[in-house]
Amino acid sequence: MTESLSPFWHPSRVRALLLDWDGVLAETHLDFTEIRRRFYDGRRAMLLEEAHTLDPERRAALMEALRDLEIRGARAAEPIPGVQELLTWLRETGTPWAVVSRNCREAIDEAARRLSIPLPPVTLTREDGDAPKPDPRVLWHAASSLEVEPRACAFVGDFLYDLVGARRAGMRAVLVQRNDPAWEPWADVVFPTLADFASELRVCRPLVPWEYRELVQEEGGEVLSRRFHQPLRVSLAPDLEGLAADLLAAAARGYGRFVLPEPGRLSPESWKSCPSLDPSLLGEPLERVLAALLAPRFPLARVEVRPLEETATLPELPRRAPRESAA
Numbered sequence: 001m002t003e004s005l006s007p008f009w010h011p012s013r014v015r016a017l018l019l020d021w022d023g024v025l026a027e028t029h030l031d032f033t034e035i036r037r038r039f040y041d042g043r044r045a046m047l048l049e050e051a052h053t054l055d056p057e058r059r060a061a062l063m064e065a066l067r068d069l070e071i072r073g074a075r076a077a078e079p080i081p082g083v084q085e086l087l088t089w090l091r092e093t094g095t096p097w098a099v100v101s102r103n104c105r106e107a108i109d110e111a112a113r114r115l116s117i118p119l120p121p122v123t124l125t126r127e128d129g130d131a132p133k134p135d136p137r138v139l140w141h142a143a144s145s146l147e148v149e150p151r152a153c154a155f156v157g158d159f160l161y162d163l164v165g166a167r168r169a170g171m172r173a174v175l176v177q178r179n180d181p182a183w184e185p186w187a188d189v190v191f192p193t194l195a196d197f198a199s200e201l202r203v204c205r206p207l208v209p210w211e212y213r214e215l216v217q218e219e220g221g222e223v224l225s226r227r228f229h230q231p232l233r234v235s236l237a238p239d240l241e242g243l244a245a246d247l248l249a250a251a252a253r254g255y256g257r258f259v260l261p262e263p264g265r266l267s268p269e270s271w272k273s274c275p276s277l278d279p280s281l282l283g284e285p286l287e288r289v290l291a292a293l294l295a296p297r298f299p300l301a302r303v304e305v306r307p308l309e310e311t312a313t314l315p316e317l318p319r320r321a322p323r324e325s326a327a
Helices: 033-040 055-075 084-094 104-117 137-145 160-169 194-200 208-219 221-228 239-252 268-272 286-294
Strands: 016-019 095-102 153-157 172-175 187-191 256-262 302-305
Touching: 016 137, 033 055, 055 104, 084 194, 095 137, 137 153, 137 160, 153 160, 160 172, 172 194, 187 194, 208 221, 239 286, 256 286, 286 302
Parallel strands: 016 095, 016 153, 153 172, 172 187, 256 302
Antiparallel strands: none
């Protein structure tokens, strides 16, 4: 799909959709109460994440109990209303998609077969080697398998773990089927049902993304749009850490286009001046370095290099006074 420069977004414009399985595509009515009682004294534990606290024998028994519960649920699975409409849209648009689930693969295969839901080639379960969501690595695995950057993906889920995982992975977060007010701050958008989400995919109205929600509430969408399309000239300075902070501060105010007047690469000296930069960026073009700083929080913002003569009239990125070194 083509990407336009805009401070607004819509799930139909992402380059890939990642979907939870249980509660999003299939309803298996899983109840973990007895498992929590048996293995965690009734405490609402994160079952998979805390399995390492059990001795090997009890840990194996936990995994077997989870498998048995999920298989029973799969054999009684029901399709979530709207699933066929969603699959039709994915097929018609050719949008790459994946399933990412905490369930075991055997249960997903069983439910998919019974419900005639075709699983995509990228279907990741807890047995695929990654830590389960909300750990972001399994979502990065799915995005990489689809050859799509995380910031160009949306993850659709029905539980807080899904939203937290999407946020950690730098993806758009879509909540369906549940409407817990406590979860809404984690989501870019909430739909009461999967059917509502599937219908929305054919509308394509501009939505305010998570990172600009408060700004639009306080100053309005027109202010955001005006600032986002106003390029700011970024003059490099020895204080790269200060520049990074100012860049993020400008992005938080809604600016989304940053222009470097000349190319360059991240030198060891500059990297040492900015401890927050990942060492994998050493030697990379500066526009990629600054884009990497912005992407986790402001994925719609862009950094580019233009000839010096084209940037002379652009307003400068507001800079704060450099911090004095400690005596």
